[in-house]
Amino acid sequence: MKDTERRILLGRVAGAFGVRGELKLESWTEPRSAIFRYQPWILRSPSGQESTLSGVRGRDSGKHLVATFPGIEDRDTVEAMRGTEIFVARSALPPPRPDEYYWVDLEGLDVRTVEGVSLGQVSHLFSTGANDVLVARGDRERMIPFVLPDFVRSVDFEANLVVVDWDPEF
Template sequence: MDTQRPPDQRKTILLGRIVGAFGVRGQIKIESWTEPREAIFRYQPWILRNAAGVEREFAGARGKPSGKHLVATFPGVEDRDAVEALRGTEILVPRSALPPPRPGEFYWVDLEGLRVVNAEGVDFGRVSHLFSTGANDVLVASGERERLIPFVEPDFVKSVDFDAGVVTVDWDPEF
């Protein structure tokens, strides 16, 4: 049976990144990983982290979809040079800024660090991260070796038990 646990309030969630300038008036192209992608603007203030790892809090971004990116404006960012200085900056928010998941749902970040075992009790290590292939999501279990397990319920992922800190999978240890 799936159980819930409160999110780790110290965790931050990577929601997107600044990919460059759009035009010459300080508009910013953003790659968003929220669904829908323009939902990124709902979760402010943001934590902006540059390539050196320096973080600062930022609020007031506004934007709209444009092709495969979002086009945004930031208060105080007025020209293309200012935008180019932000290129590659990651956009994060505290885990606590996200709404609680619906019953039976969870955020990927909440799975990170949980032990992964199969039905026979073979320990595959811990959830390192998840990623999407387009066809399905994939859980990456890191232990004595890395395993990529399709996150397909109930076929391969049998249960997620936050209280026990375990994801149970139907997966051959030799695969």
């Protein structure tokens, strides 16, 4: 899928907030309120139906992100939206700073050791709290701390390659 068509999952509807149609959101942006900067949203309901939405407003209430969707004014409508995923087009995100990466941009890159041994491709990444972890799938799955330059030596998008300092037997 081209970058302009690629979708990034930014969050989901967690439920209702009050009785006037406001929604509680989970956001995976940093900071979490940054989710409101990236619009239009592509909403995918738990049943798989999709729609596009612009003009979402929101605030951080401390415990929750609270949003107002245009045209949503009652709690029952919001409760029916529980679990709806919030996507944006990859092109809606700003370019990352040097030595920073959107995880989705790394997915699918080849992973090789500094010695040239193939470990497969980047399947996904996840956070442990202490550091991020790159998951490479090839002949088997390997979890490599995404720590520059200790374990991840380089990322080269033109070569479609991540070079890691990692023992292939580990």
